[in-house]
């Protein structure tokens with residue numbers, strides 16, 4: 001499939017997104033097990049009655065995330081497409097985004113969605129999306145991964161358009177100080193927003209509102 005050259009910005013730094021009138025593409029990245037798929041499921045449940053949605057998942061060898069989302073019936077099964085990267089997930093969301101772009105464009109052709117969520121395969125703290133693939137990115141970490149993660153920064157924590165610190169329900173159990181995490185995040189993120197949530201146990205209103213605002217900008 002051919003892509004218009006002006007849509008292929010591999011610099012990772014373009015901010016003239018989302019493009020008006022086009023499906024908004026939001027990337028969701030973060031380490032293995034932080035709750036990316038749980039977040040995708042929660043966003044679909046919260047927004048599916050007001051927006052036309054589609055999802056792309058990335059796994060190295062399996063289609064487990066897509067299978068999970070279909071089993072949970074968060075959207076009609078055909079609106080969920082799995083990309084098997086066969087390599088480090090960050091390669092497929094940053095370096096050679098062709099398979100993901102094809103998946104997104106296939107969904108756009110078939111369903112004309114307002115919003116496409118692209119879940120990255122679980123990767124380390126440096127995995128970020130190319131802005132040639134997505135318009136906005138959410139980076140997810142969790143309290144169980146250690147409360148010093150925001151302080152250490154890195155491209156996902158510092159650069160994502162929204163940082164989600166998940167599993168606040170586990171913070172007391174693992175001795176994580178969520179105030180410190182929020183303070184450190186604010187320091188490294190230069191005014192960009194951070195949401196502390198528990199996807200499993202509480203509504204994720206702030207994240208839903210942020211996503212809705214991104215779609216409104218593009219309308």
Ligand SMILES: Nc1nc2c(ncn2[C@@H]2O[C@H](COP(=O)(O)OP(=O)(O)O)[C@@H](O)[C@H]2O)c(=O)[nH]1
Pocket residue numbers: 030031032033034035036037038039122166167168169170197198199200201
């Ligand atoms: N306690 C708790 N568990 C969560 C939360 N969010 C996700 N999980 C669990 O964490 C595990 C990994 O979640 P998943 O969404 O598959 O992570 P992913 O690898 O980032 O996609 C699953 O067992 C989820 O049910 C949360 O807010 N609190």
Ligand SMILES: [Mg+2]
Pocket residue numbers: 036037038065119122
């Ligand atoms: Mg997942």
